[in-house]
Amino acid sequence: MITRFLLSNMDRRGFVFLALIAAIGLLVPLANLLLPAGSPFHVSTATMSLWGKYLCYALLAISLDLVWGYCGILSLGHGAFFALGGYAMGMYLMRQIGSRGVYGNPVLPDFMVFLNWGELPWYWYGFSSFPFAMLMVLVVPGLLAFVFGWFAFRSRVTGVYLSIITQALTYALLLAFFRNDMGFGGNNGLTDFKDILGFNVQAQGTRAALFAMTCVMLISGFLIARGIVSSKLGKVVIAIRDAESRTRFLGYRVDRFKLFVFTVSACMAGVAGALYVPQVGIINPSEFAPANSIETVIWVAVGGRGSLVGAALGAVVVNWAKTVFTSGFMAPYWLFALGALFVFVTLFMPKGILGTAQGWWESRKRPAPVPAPEPAPAE
Numbered sequence: 001m002i003t004r005f006l007l008s009n010m011d012r013r014g015f016v017f018l019a020l021i022a023a024i025g026l027l028v029p030l031a032n033l034l035l036p037a038g039s040p041f042h043v044s045t046a047t048m049s050l051w052g053k054y055l056c057y058a059l060l061a062i063s064l065d066l067v068w069g070y071c072g073i074l075s076l077g078h079g080a081f082f083a084l085g086g087y088a089m090g091m092y093l094m095r096q097i098g099s100r101g102v103y104g105n106p107v108l109p110d111f112m113v114f115l116n117w118g119e120l121p122w123y124w125y126g127f128s129s130f131p132f133a134m135l136m137v138l139v140v141p142g143l144l145a146f147v148f149g150w151f152a153f154r155s156r157v158t159g160v161y162l163s164i165i166t167q168a169l170t171y172a173l174l175l176a177f178f179r180n181d182m183g184f185g186g187n188n189g190l191t192d193f194k195d196i197l198g199f200n201v202q203a204q205g206t207r208a209a210l211f212a213m214t215c216v217m218l219i220s221g222f223l224i225a226r227g228i229v230s231s232k233l234g235k236v237v238i239a240i241r242d243a244e245s246r247t248r249f250l251g252y253r254v255d256r257f258k259l260f261v262f263t264v265s266a267c268m269a270g271v272a273g274a275l276y277v278p279q280v281g282i283i284n285p286s287e288f289a290p291a292n293s294i295e296t297v298i299w300v301a302v303g304g305r306g307s308l309v310g311a312a313l314g315a316v317v318v319n320w321a322k323t324v325f326t327s328g329f330m331a332p333y334w335l336f337a338l339g340a341l342f343v344f345v346t347l348f349m350p351k352g353i354l355g356t357a358q359g360w361w362e363s364r365k366r367p368a369p370v371p372a373p374e375p376a377p378a379e
Contacts, residue, residue, distance in 0.1 A: 013354070014226060017309045018219055021055075025215025029208035045207050049279050052211040054319050056276040058312035059214075059221045061299045063268035065311035066225045068300060070234065071261050072241030074159075076293050077166030078269050080173050081141035083287035085270025087177075088140055090190035090283040091124060092133035093201070097194050110192070111185045121183045130197060137274040138267045145266030146259065153255035153262075158244070167290050174288035189284025190277075201278050214275045218312070221268045225308050228261065237261055298342045304352025313354055 028043050028051070035042040060082050067073040099106040103113040107120055126132040148169060152162060180186040199206045228234050239247045240254055248254045277283045286292075296315075303314020318338070325334040349356045 013307075013309045013358075014222075017222065017312070021215050021219050021222075024051075025212045025219075029212050032208050033205065045204050048211050049207055050323070052207075052214050052279045053276060054316045055211075055214045055218050056272045056279070057296075057299065057315040057319055059218045059272040059275070060269050060296055061303065061311040061315035062218075062221055062225055062308050063265040063272065064296050065300050065305065065308055066228065066268070067262055067265045068297070069306035069308075069311065070229050070241060071237045071258060072244070073258060073262060074163045074297070075166045075262075075265075076163045076290065076297065077168075077170035078265070078296055079290070079293035080170035080288055081145060081266040081269035082273040082276070082292075083170075083173070083177075083283070083285075084141045084144065085137045085273030086277040086283040086287060087184060087190070087273075088127075088133055088136040088270070089274035089277045090193075091127040091136075092130060093193040093196060093278060094190050095124070095128040096196065097192065100194055101192070109185075109190075111188065112183070115180055117183070124183070134274070137270050141266040141270035141273075142263050145263045149259040149262040153258045156255075167293065170288050170293055171290050174285050174290075177285040177288060185284065187285065189282055189286075191282040191284075193278060193281060196278055201281075207279070210275070210279050214279070217271055217275060221271065222308055222312070224264070224268070228264065229308075233257065233260075295338070298338065300352075302341060302345050302352055304354040304356075307352065307354050310352050310354035314352060317353065 028048055031041055031043040032045060032048050037044075060078065063081075064075060064078045067075055094109045097109065101110040101113075103110050105113050108117060112120070127136070148166075152165060157165065176182055177184050177189075178187055184190065193201050195201060196206065196210075199209075229237065236247065236252055236257055240252075240257060244254055273283075273287070295318075299315040299318050300311045301314070302318055303312065304310025318341070321341075322334060322338070325331065325337055330337075345352065351359065
């Protein structure tokens with residue numbers, strides 16, 4: 001029944017997006033594992049991991065578009081939920097190292113041995129279990145979003161004030177995780193991962209499986225977000241975006257709708273962060289930087305706010321451009337190019353890449369107006 005509902009409310013762009021991601025999730029790992037390195041269709045492991053990172057960003061962009069594009073909540077702190085999910089995965093991966101670390105301690109990670117920690121902190125308990133770690137990937141960002149949203153939305157904090165508070169939240173977490181006594185690796189963060197579910201995290205097959213899983217989670221996140229915005233709940237959420245006071249006057253508990261969407265979005269961002277860490281190989285406090293959250297807003301704006309497909313497209317396009325720019329002599333000018341891109345899109349493409357392209361296509365298909373016949377001359 002759920003699948004039937006989602007398919008019945010899916011537009012052509014949604015079908016194309018799902019088919020494309022499913023094809024990429026199947027063909028790219030096969031091209032990496034089965035084709036020889038000399039084949040023109042072979043995809044290297046480095047390229048596959050790079051595009052896996054882009055797809056993690058696409059899931060993060062969809063999570064932000066769910067609250068900004070459809071509910072009108074401009075969050076400048078979604079990078080915090082992404083980083084918390086990444087730290088939950090990183091803690092699991094660190095517990096899998098065991099005695100293979102530099103100091104050979106079977107319980108304590110290397111950075112704790114270096115800092116003379118006597119025992120494992122209580123909040124690290126359970127992270128040797130994969131199911132527990134995956135539960136924390138959802139619970140920690142979701143709980144933070146729920147508590148934050150409970151106070152913010154009940155107090156009717158909106159607009160730029162809410163954006164500033166979300167940015168202050170992620171900046172506070174940045175400062176906290178930089179501290180060595182927090183027990184999360186300080187400035188260096190968590191790295192030197194060995195295994196995931198007993199498989200070598202650096203092995204080609206593991207990398208291919210992580211890429212495929214990222215595609216599966218991206219499809220799942222898109223379907224969840226699409227299911228929300230296409231439901232009756234989604235219609236109320238869109239009404240809140242367009243006219244919050246009128247929606248409240250009609251008797252809807254606006255704070256509860258906003259709290260639900262904000263919490264679901266945070267959980268999706270946490271999943272994106274958890275998939276990001278084993279493919280990149282490190283998680284550190286820089287992921288909490290407010291600039292990362294602002295950059296996520298730019299992805300959504302470039303792709304098309306209020307379009308889940310556009311948000312994912314913007315994340316991939318902008319990060320691909322970042323890779324191209326920063327790999328050559330233009331690296332110092334990337335931030336200028338990013339700022340210019342945001343200004344250009346805001347002024348000349350307010351609907352983003354996808355919205356502008358769709359408008360152009362519809363204008364071409366629209367038949368030209370037929371001129372009215374001239375009135376007959378009076379006799």
